[in-house]
Amino acid sequence: MSEVSFYQLHLQPLEVALPKLLARVLEAGLRAVIRVASKERLDSLDQALWSEDPDSFLAHGTRDTPQPENQPIYLTLEEDNPGGASVLVLVEGRTASDLTGYERCLYMFDGRSEDLKKEARQHWQEFKDAGHDVAYWQQTEAGGWEKKD
Numbered sequence: 001m002s003e004v005s006f007y008q009l010h011l012q013p014l015e016v017a018l019p020k021l022l023a024r025v026l027e028a029g030l031r032a033v034i035r036v037a038s039k040e041r042l043d044s045l046d047q048a049l050w051s052e053d054p055d056s057f058l059a060h061g062t063r064d065t066p067q068p069e070n071q072p073i074y075l076t077l078e079e080d081n082p083g084g085a086s087v088l089v090l091v092e093g094r095t096a097s098d099l100t101g102y103e104r105c106l107y108m109f110d111g112r113s114e115d116l117k118k119e120a121r122q123h124w125q126e127f128k129d130a131g132h133d134v135a136y137w138q139q140t141e142a143g144g145w146e147k148k149d
Helices: 014-027 039-051 114-129
Strands: 003-009 032-035 073-076 087-090 104-110 133-139 145-148
Touching (some): 003 114, 014 073, 014 104, 039 073, 104 114, 114 133
Parallel strands (some): 003 104, 003 133, 032 087, 087 104
Antiparallel strands (some): 133 145
């Protein structure tokens, strides 16, 4: 079974918080797939990964990138995983019916939206019922993450 971690955003937007988490994924020697629901979000995250932190470089690509299977971070609207990533990041309410092949799943949602919180609770229960280990992380005032019970 996979470990599914829910990350509730409320102090920083996704475009600021996600690159920090992805840097940790890459530091661990892992690859990630980021599944988004809209072309606009894909473009926004693509830009954020290039420019959010001028002191770091988060190599990434999309379906339109030459040799997407060689990218350590892959942004997609689909359920593809050309590089065999072991970390799946779900945003914008995206979910995954099958986590086979993924060690970890990061489910990120905007905690300022009651609708998105309700949707996250529903997905939490679905992942838990499927036998996955689930955890909940909340942003701290400093922009880091604190695991909650």
